[in-house]
Amino acid sequence: MDRLPDSSSSDCPGESRPDTTQDAQSLLGSMTLGDAHQQATSSSTGPRADYISWDDLFMSSAFLIAMRSKDPVTQVGACIVNDENKIVGMGYNGMPNGCHDNVFPWGKTGDPIDMKYMYVCHAEMNAVLNKNSSDVKNCRIYVGLFPCNECAKIIIQSGIKEVIFLSDKNRHQPAAMASRRMFNSAGVTYRQYLPQKTQITIDFSKVNWGNMSQMPPSPKKSLL
Numbered sequence: 001m002d003r004l005p006d007s008s009s010s011d012c013p014g015e016s017r018p019d020t021t022q023d024a025q026s027l028l029g030s031m032t033l034g035d036a037h038q039q040a041t042s043s044s045t046g047p048r049a050d051y052i053s054w055d056d057l058f059m060s061s062a063f064l065i066a067m068r069s070k071d072p073v074t075q076v077g078a079c080i081v082n083d084e085n086k087i088v089g090m091g092y093n094g095m096p097n098g099c100h101d102n103v104f105p106w107g108k109t110g111d112p113i114d115m116k117y118m119y120v121c122h123a124e125m126n127a128v129l130n131k132n133s134s135d136v137k138n139c140r141i142y143v144g145l146f147p148c149n150e151c152a153k154i155i156i157q158s159g160i161k162e163v164i165f166l167s168d169k170n171r172h173q174p175a176a177m178a179s180r181r182m183f184n185s186a187g188v189t190y191r192q193y194l195p196q197k198t199q200i201t202i203d204f205s206k207v208n209w210g211n212m213s214q215m216p217p218s219p220k221k222s223l224l
């Protein structure tokens with residue numbers, strides 16, 4: 001993959017390092033897809049400045065896939081990215097294949113055999129197992145919650161080298177302390193994600209790309 005000379009302005013998934021620069025225009029800002037389109041149509045010949053950073057993109061992707069989770073309390077998503085800024089795996093917390101969401105328990109109290117913790121696959125594990133590349137060596141993982149000790153083991157053993165998390169609300173729990181201990185020993189770095197925008201919104205109702213009305217209607221399931 002060709003690399004652009006100025007990687008800080010590159011928009012291509014071949015750029016080799018995460019873009020953590022804070023554009024003055026994007027600081028503490030928020031923009032919807034609709035807003036971005038309006039700005040683009042009225043601007044001059046230069047590129048947009050208010051594009052989202054790689055960190056914003058991949059953490060948002062982790063949060064987007066977390067919306068698939070059936071856990072009624074905590075929805076976690078994870079997004080694994082290689083050194084070319086290509087997504088190679090995503091996952092969210094959910095019941096194992098074949099273990100139906102309506103049959104297995106989502107509760108947190110009572111007999112351990114009836115608690116979700118016995119069964120739920122964590123987002124990080126699912127992201128590693130869902131990889132679409134031969135391996136995830138030297139990748140980084142974006143995850144909403146700092147990984148527990150079991151996920152830390154999987155992260156280390158799979159060769160992931162960096163963890164970017166949003167919340168470390170469990171930092172004083174033994175599981176998080178054990179994770180840090182293992183990461184430090186194994187040379188896996190970790191850092192907290194610092195959002196450059198307060199919101200990243202996809203508002204389909206604001207998208208108006210002219211020919212939208214010419215799009216065919218959504219396919220409907222045959223009634224036969």
Ligand SMILES: O=c1ccn([C@H]2C[C@H](O)[C@@H](COP(=O)(O)O)O2)c(=O)[nH]1
Nearest residue numbers: 071073074076093120122123147148
């Ligand atoms: O690193 C982690 C830690 C937890 N999860 C999942 C497992 C559960 O489904 C929830 C945690 O439930 P609580 O009700 O907040 O105890 O999050 C994960 O995917 N990855």
